[in-house]
Amino acid sequence: MAKGRTGGVAVLAVLGLLLGSGAAAETFKSIDAGKANLRAGPGAEHPRQWVVSYGYPVRILDTRNGWARVEDYEGDVAWVAERLLSDRRTVLVTKQLVNVREGPDTSRDIVFQAEQHVVLRYLGKRDDWVHVQHADGEKGWVYAALVWGD
Numbered sequence: 001m002a003k004g005r006t007g008g009v010a011v012l013a014v015l016g017l018l019l020g021s022g023a024a025a026e027t028f029k030s031i032d033a034g035k036a037n038l039r040a041g042p043g044a045e046h047p048r049q050w051v052v053s054y055g056y057p058v059r060i061l062d063t064r065n066g067w068a069r070v071e072d073y074e075g076d077v078a079w080v081a082e083r084l085l086s087d088r089r090t091v092l093v094t095k096q097l098v099n100v101r102e103g104p105d106t107s108r109d110i111v112f113q114a115e116q117h118v119v120l121r122y123l124g125k126r127d128d129w130v131h132v133q134h135a136d137g138e139k140g141w142v143y144a145a146l147v148w149g150d
Helices: 002-024
Strands: 027-031 035-039 048-053 057-064 067-071 077-081 090-093 097-101 110-115 119-126 129-133 139-143
Touching: 057 090, 110 139, 119 139
Parallel strands: none
Antiparallel strands: 027 057, 035 048, 035 077, 057 067, 067 077, 090 119, 097 110, 097 139, 119 129, 129 139
8 A cells, every 4th residue: 555655756746847837938038138149059169040138038948058048928939159058038919009007907007008019028917918118117907818928
């Protein structure tokens, strides 16, 4: 009987490891340089695929020898030097124009509006709402489906 319980614990431990590794794949960071080249491979010798600016959010998929394999909001994947990344969280507005409200509810007043591709600082999340701050200092809540990086 004790043998069966040990097997169950082992299965739970393996499931925990698998679930833990999935969570690591959801790590978001932002670009911490004026401009950063995103490359086809992990090294400066690889061709540049595109360039992003300060604060741009990326999802970390993998790291290797000082390079991070990242994904952007469109699902495009490239490599960037890890030294160009920050733990400071940001989100990118993905819709044409979004309302940022006083609180996490559509009944709350609109504090400001943000256009598509605007980067907002991520302050936290409550249910389906993201607490954000604009570069000019204004804070508010935006519906999570309207931004990427949370």
